Amino acid sequence: MHRPTRSAVLPAVLPAALALCLSGLPALAEMPEGISHFTLPNGLETVVIQDHRAPVIVQMVWYKIGAADERPGKSGIAHYLEHLMFKGTDKLEPGELSKTVTANGGMDNAFTSYDYTAYFQRIASDRLPLIMEMEADRMANLKIGEDDWQAERQVVLEERAQRVDSEPRALFAEERGAVQFYNHPYGRPVIGWRQEMEGLTRADAIEWYDDHYSPNEAVLILAGDVTPEKARELAEQYYGPVAAKGEAEPRIRPQEPTQRSPRRMEMRDPRVAQPMLIRSMLATERNAGDQKPAAALTVLAELLGGSMQTSVLGRELALTGKAIWVNAGYDGLSVDPTTFSVSMVPAQNLAPQDAEALLDKALASFVETGPDEADLERVKTRIRAARIYARDSAHGRAYDYGQGLATGLLIEDVNDWPDILAQVTAEEVTDAARTLLSSKATVTGWLLPAEPEQQAEAETPASSGGAAAQGRPPLRPTPRDIPAEEVQG
Amino acid sequence: MIRAVIAFCLTVIAVPAQAIQIQQVVSPGGIEAWLVEDHSIPFTALSLDFKGGASLEAPGKRGAINLMAGTLEEGAGKLDATAFAQAVEDLGANISFDIGDDSLSVRMRALTENRDQATGLLALALTQPRFDDSAIERVRAQVQAIIRSEANDPQAIAAKEMASQAWGDHPYATSVNGTAKSVAALGRDDLIAAKNRVLARDRVLIGAAGDITAAELGPLLDTLLGGLPEKGTAPMPDPATLELTGGVTVIDWDSPQTIVSFAGPGLPLDDPQYFAAFVANHILGGGGFSSRLMEELREKRGLTYGIGTGLATGLFGQTWRGGMAASNQNIAQSLDLIRQEWDRMASEGVSEEELNDAKTYLTGEYPLRFDGNGKIASILSAMQLAGFPIDYVNTRNQQVESVTAEDVRRVAQRLLDSDQLRFVLVGRPEGVPVAAGNQAPDLSD
Numbered sequence: 032m033h034r035p036t037r038s039a040v041l042p043a044v045l046p047a048a049l050a051l052c053l054s055g056l057p058a059l060a061e062m063p064e065g066i067s068h069f070t071l072p073n074g075l076e077t078v079v080i081q082d083h084r085a086p087v088i089v090q091m092v093w094y095k096i097g098a099a100d101e102r103p104g105k106s107g108i109a110h111y112l113e114h115l116m117f118k119g120t121d122k123l124e125p126g127e128l129s130k131t132v133t134a135n136g137g138m139d140n141a142f143t144s145y146d147y148t149a150y151f152q153r154i155a156s157d158r159l160p161l162i163m164e165m166e167a168d169r170m171a172n173l174k175i176g177e178d179d180w181q182a183e184r185q186v187v188l189e190e191r192a193q194r195v196d197s198e199p200r201a202l203f204a205e206e207r208g209a210v211q212f213y214n215h216p217y218g219r220p221v222i223g224w225r226q227e228m229e230g231l232t233r234a235d236a237i238e239w240y241d242d243h244y245s246p247n248e249a250v251l252i253l254a255g256d257v258t259p260e261k262a263r264e265l266a267e268q269y270y271g272p273v274a275a276k277g278e279a280e281p282r283i284r285p286q287e288p289t290q291r292s293p294r295r296m297e298m299r300d301p302r303v304a305q306p307m308l309i310r311s312m313l314a315t316e317r318n319a320g321d322q323k324p325a326a327a328l329t330v331l332a333e334l335l336g337g338s339m340q341t342s343v344l345g346r347e348l349a350l351t352g353k354a355i356w357v358n359a360g361y362d363g364l365s366v367d368p369t370t371f372s373v374s375m376v377p378a379q380n381l382a383p384q385d386a387e388a389l390l391d392k393a394l395a396s397f398v399e400t401g402p403d404e405a406d407l408e409r410v411k412t413r414i415r416a417a418r419i420y421a422r423d424s425a426h427g428r429a430y431d432y433g434q435g436l437a438t439g440l441l442i443e444d445v446n447d448w449p450d451i452l453a454q455v456t457a458e459e460v461t462d463a464a465r466t467l468l469s470s471k472a473t474v475t476g477w478l479l480p481a482e483p484e485q486q487a488e489a490e491t492p493a494s495s496g497g498a499a500a501q502g503r504p505p506l507r508p509t510p511r512d513i514p515a516e517e518v519q520g
Numbered sequence: 521m522i523r524a525v526i527a528f529c530l531t532v533i534a535v536p537a538q539a540i541q542i543q544q545v546v547s548p549g550g551i552e553a554w555l556v557e558d559h560s561i562p563f564t565a566l567s568l569d570f571k572g573g574a575s576l577e578a579p580g581k582r583g584a585i586n587l588m589a590g591t592l593e594e595g596a597g598k599l600d601a602t603a604f605a606q607a608v609e610d611l612g613a614n615i616s617f618d619i620g621d622d623s624l625s626v627r628m629r630a631l632t633e634n635r636d637q638a639t640g641l642l643a644l645a646l647t648q649p650r651f652d653d654s655a656i657e658r659v660r661a662q663v664q665a666i667i668r669s670e671a672n673d674p675q676a677i678a679a680k681e682m683a684s685q686a687w688g689d690h691p692y693a694t695s696v697n698g699t700a701k702s703v704a705a706l707g708r709d710d711l712i713a714a715k716n717r718v719l720a721r722d723r724v725l726i727g728a729a730g731d732i733t734a735a736e737l738g739p740l741l742d743t744l745l746g747g748l749p750e751k752g753t754a755p756m757p758d759p760a761t762l763e764l765t766g767g768v769t770v771i772d773w774d775s776p777q778t779i780v781s782f783a784g785p786g787l788p789l790d791d792p793q794y795f796a797a798f799v800a801n802h803i804l805g806g807g808g809f810s811s812r813l814m815e816e817l818r819e820k821r822g823l824t825y826g827i828g829t830g831l832a833t834g835l836f837g838q839t840w841r842g843g844m845a846a847s848n849q850n851i852a853q854s855l856d857l858i859r860q861e862w863d864r865m866a867s868e869g870v871s872e873e874e875l876n877d878a879k880t881y882l883t884g885e886y887p888l889r890f891d892g893n894g895k896i897a898s899i900l901s902a903m904q905l906a907g908f909p910i911d912y913v914n915t916r917n918q919q920v921e922s923v924t925a926e927d928v929r930r931v932a933q934r935l936l937d938s939d940q941l942r943f944v945l946v947g948r949p950e951g952v953p954v955a956a957g958n959q960a961p962d963l964s965d
Contacts, residue, residue: 084558085891117809126819129809134877136884138808155884185822192777193825193845197674255891301774304668340594340605350602352658355665378661409609416612416631422561423892 061443066432067259068442071266073275074247078432078442079262080254082425088156088255089426091149092166093437095250096243098221099145099284099366105235107223110143111187112236116150117141118179120172125179128165135161145217146366147437153426156256163269170249171273173240180233188229191222199300200307203478210294211311211474214285215367245276250436254429282366282439287313290472301481305355305376306383308390313472314371317363319441322451325363327463328371330455333410334402335359335373335394335464341409343402344373347393353378353386364434371467383477398468401461411453418449540890542900542910545734547741553726554900554910555737558893564635564730566642567897568626569905571723574619574696575836576754577714582691583698584706584714587656587663589619591711594655596644601655604641613638615645619696622835623905624718629894632731639740646719647747651711660703667700674773674946678781678843681769681944686783690760692837717754721745727900730893760837762786768855768943768954778851778947779843782858784940786831786838787931789906795919796927797831797840797935802878803870803928804861804936805829805842810877812865813842816857823850827858835905840935851949859938866936869929883917 062068065081098109119125132139137154139162152162195201205220212218222228251270253262290313317325336359339345348354356376363369373394377386421427435445543555574585593615594601608615613630615638626646630638670676680695687693697703724745728737762785773779787797805813805828817823829842846854870878890896903912945952 082891084560085887087888087891126809126815130877133807133810133881136881136886136888138885153888155888182820182822186818186825189777189822189846189850190825192847197775197777197845302672304672305665338605338609340601341609346602349658350654352654352661355661376665379664405606409606412612413609416563419561419563419612419631420614420629420894423563423565423894425891 061446063446066442066446067262069263069266071246071271073271073273074245074279075249075251075266075270075273076436077251077253077262077266078436079257079259080252080425080428080432081256081258082254082422083256086156086256087153087425088159088253088257089151089153089429090159090162090166091151091252091254091429091433092170093147093149093250093252093433094244095147095248095279095282095437095439097144097146097148098219098223099216100243100282101216101219104227105231106219107187107221107228108231108235108239109148110222111184111228111231112239113141113143113148113150114183114187115175115180115236115240116169116173118173118175118183120168120174122168122172123165125176128169131165132162137162143221145221147434149433149437151429159253159257160265160269163265167269167273170244170246170270173244175233175236177233180236184228184231187222188225191225191228195220195222196225199298199302199478202300203296203298203309203476206298207296207309207311207474207476210296211313211370211472213287213290215287216284217367217369241276245279246270246273247275247279250433252429252433254425284367287368287472293471294474296474296476297479298476299479299481303478303480306386306480307374307376307478308383308387308475309372309374309478310390310473310475311370311372312467312470312474313368314361314467315363316365316367316369317435317438317440317444317448319439319444322363322440322444322448323455323459324463326448326451326455327459328361328467329363329452330407330410330414331460331463331467332359332361332371333413334406334460335397337410337413341406343397343406344375344390344393347396348375348389353381353389355379364438364440366438383479387475394464394468398461398464402457404457407455407457407460411455414449414452540896540913542913543734544910545728545737545741547738549742549746551721551724551726551741551745553728553737553741554904555727555732555734556729556893556896556900557731557733558729558896559731561893562632562731563893564630564632564728564732565893565897566626566628566630567727567901569725569901570624570626570718570720571622571725571835571905572718572752572754572756573621573623575621575691575757576717576752577691578710578717578754581702581706581710581714582694583663583696583703584710585624585718586619586696586698587659587703587706588651588711588714588718589617589624590659590663591651591655592617592645592649592715594659595650595652596641597648597650599644600650600652601658604645608638608641611638611641613641615642621692621696625901627894627898635732636740636743639744643744643747646745649715651708653708656708656711660706663697663703664700667695667697667703670695670697674775674779677771677773678779678944678946681771681946682764682781682783682841682942685769685942685944686762686764686839687760687837688763690837691757692760692834713753716749717752720749720752722751723756724748725901725904727897727902727904729896729900757836760834762837762839764839764940764942766938766940766942768945768952770949770952770954771944771946772948773946775947776847777845778848778945778949779845780851780854781841781843781944781946782941783832783839783841784862784937784942785935786833786840787935788838789833789908793927793931793934794833796923796931799875799878799882799920799923800865800870800928800932800936801829801831801840802882803874804865807878807881812861813858816861817844817846817854821853821857823854823857827854833906848948849950851945851947852951855943855952859941862936862938862941866929866932869925869932872925875923875925875928879920879923882920886917886920 067079070076139152141150209218315324344357354375359373361371545553611634618625805811813827824846827844832839
């Protein structure tokens with residue numbers, strides 16, 4: 032199969048390289064330095080993030096469709112289709128997109144979450160036309176061959192076996208989600224329930240693609256070594272001709288009713304070495320023009336669990352030797368209400384119920400006293416510094432804008448977010464904590480090792496020595512808690 | 521024709537030296553560092569690698585260096601753990617310590633406005649760590665938790681078994697974490713001794729990038745490291761001898777999937793055939809979705825979610841290794857395919873098309889790594905750790921370009937032989953013949 036694409040693209044190589052030298056920026060009102068934004072006539076919203084320090088470009092296309100939009104009985108179709116998006120078009124053989132990117136020195140991948148499905152490439156910036164042409168092609172012309180869809184279904188089942196079925200924590204997270212949400216599809220796993228994945232077909236995939244893959248339901252992010260003028264010119268050239276499939280539909284999903292019963296769960300598994308407590312509670316998300324409640328929750332999570340040495344739970348539980356590890360997690364980038372969570376691994380000599388009582392006490396006392404002013408100041412200093420460090424990674428900023436716009440925020444909301452975080456008051460944080468702690472919409476889960484007799488059977492010969500520096504993985508989580516995301520690759 | 525044009529463009533346009541100027545800086549006190557200046561963002565990234573890392577362990581003290589590294593951030597000078605962390609956070613700085621088989625790595629990011637204060641705090645952690653008993657106990661509890669978790673993690677079980685078969689008496693053979701028993705026995709004196717073995721000026725390699733000039737970096741280095749001993753108390757370890765034999769080891773693990781780890785002989789970074797092996801590995805199993813193994817196992821047959829191989833080029837010992845996970849019933853077929861591809865590379869070599877695609881990727885990907893101060897600083901210290909010259913970034917792509925199909929075939933014939941490949945399987949693989957003596961002992965008592 033031969034791609035007229037290649038020869039059409041190549042002449043652009045030199046002019047693109049020259050264009051780098053001519054980057055005169057037009058004044059773009061209200062946009063942060065280096066950020067620009069436009070929408071093509073077919074509805075494709077585009078954000079350009081300039082960073083000319085290295086000859087690198089990242090292209091991301093975020094479709095505003097994800098696992099939470101699936102029909103009951105078809106769980107996993109959003110993620111399965113993501114895999115099938117690599118199976119070619121009229122112009123591209125199965126696998127050719129990735130091979131072409133790789134053969135040009137780049138890398139590509141994709142990921143699916145509840146609210147979006149995203150595809151990206153990272154490559155030398157003079158190759159931008161090549162990857163834009165291929166990405167635009169599969170936005171309109173996906174072809175799923177008879178030979179490909181069944182093998183790929185096996186691949187996603189193996190992915191499930193590797194990432195969920197083999198990981199007690201992932202299995203437990205799946206069941207906790209199902210218990211947290213009575214009615215909202217956030218209660219189903221992104222990758223799908225196994226028996227439903229086994230029944231997904233090529234026809235399901237094609238229907239999903241035809242219904243949802245359209246420029247007016249997508250966001251294009253170009254981050255790195257490109258000017259806004261060049262970006263717009265290329266976007267018009269490659270994505271401009273892709274016709275929208277009807278009007279963009281509002282994303283209306285079944286919502287949660289009032290939840291009146293706090294829930295408790297316990298899972299035992301011989302593969303679990305350390306008891307672990309995770310309590311999640313329904314919490315509001317970031318909304319366009321209305322991000323203050325989510326900002327208070329974001330600061331609250333930092334104050335409670337952002338650092339093992341300085342956070343409230345760190346000082347109360349980890350420094351006192353009551354817990355080996357503590358954390359608080361919240362990510363407001365979500366279409367519908369999401370969860371706030373606190374978690375701990377208790378010290379070895381502490382019974383689970385005693386550890387939980389200490390956690391409850393620390394949280395109650397925080398609601399009573401509110402945050403220490405110096406703590407709040409420190410968290411804001413970290414947020415301010417993080418904003419500067421974030422400019423070191425065009426790829427990271429591409430995520431911020433893509434995820435924001437794909438979950439229904441406007442670009443102004445993404446731009447304003449650091450300022451909104453900086454304005455959070457102690458009172459707002461205390462109120463947010465009080466609301467969460469009095470909530471009945473909670474799930475308290477204990478993940479525990481097997482009962483002693485079960486445990487004996489599972490002992491392995493691993494204690495005698497062996498290998499490879501693994502660092503300290505579960506105990507030092509990244510501050511940025513990414514929710515259930517399935518990454519291809 | 522088209523491919524040839526692309527390759528040409530990349531080598532011309534994308535050599536990072538055109539974008540990156542590495543300066544060699546020597547401080548007034550004689551400490552050397554490599555620097556890439558970029559003043560567009562007001563912060564500096566610093567990367568220190570102390571050569572030797574956990575391989576400098578004292579006999580009978582396995583885990584001491586890891587425990588020491590984990591306790592460095594838990595208070596220094598007059599500041600206890602909380603006060604130290606608060607002081608770092610008050611500046612908006614980040615400091616982290618990480619231990620590996622070859623290096624103890626220190627990373628710092630600091631805003632320009634208070635870089636000197638952040639440097640002072642890191643200097644305090646490196647030169648006057650408190651090692652308070654309460655901090656040691658806390659970090660010890662974390663390490664013990666990791667040791668317990670790894671004993672129940674099939675991935676870690678496979679890695680441990682492979683290392684233990686591969687490296688005999690060398691520290692590479694055991695986990696940097698130590699064992700429950702060895703870690704329980706460590707005391708504060710052991711941490712101080714461990715620090716003196718590793719943290720010294722004669723073994724530190726430094727990379728800096730960002731909003732700092734050479735004139736500013738010099739004095740900063742003296743502040744940061746001037747208080748460290750001139751020489752580490754531990755000699756560098758001898759090279760390890762690879763003791764791996766071909767065959768299959770099965771460790772029983774109740775799971776629907778089996779973890780597969782495999783390894784054979786590798787080669788060091790300064791081996792004349794290194795770049796040929798690097799290209800061969802990319803084609804065999806290193807190239808993401810487009811490698812031969814990915815094609816045969818995932819794309820054609822759906823046997824696994826992913827398979828990859830890599831050259832493990834440790835400073836003191838090397839392997840050529842790979843890994844995957846697959847359902848128990850897929851394992852026998854997967855092993856056959858891995859062996860088949862291992863040997864096919866040695867017998868048939870690679871096609872010109874594969875070779876050109878691999879080179880275009882490897883030369884094109886290289887400059888993409890240098891796209892941020894944090895990444896650049898880490899690359900600069902890692903290059904020195906590997907013993908590369910300062911102009912390596914200019915010559916590296918030429919070395920990739922000069923690899924021929926014949927070079928690839930020769931190095932594959934030297935190193936890739938499925939009879940020398942050791943598989944460690946953790947799971948309940950179906951239909952895999954295991955030679956007598958290769959069944960790992962069952963310690964369920």
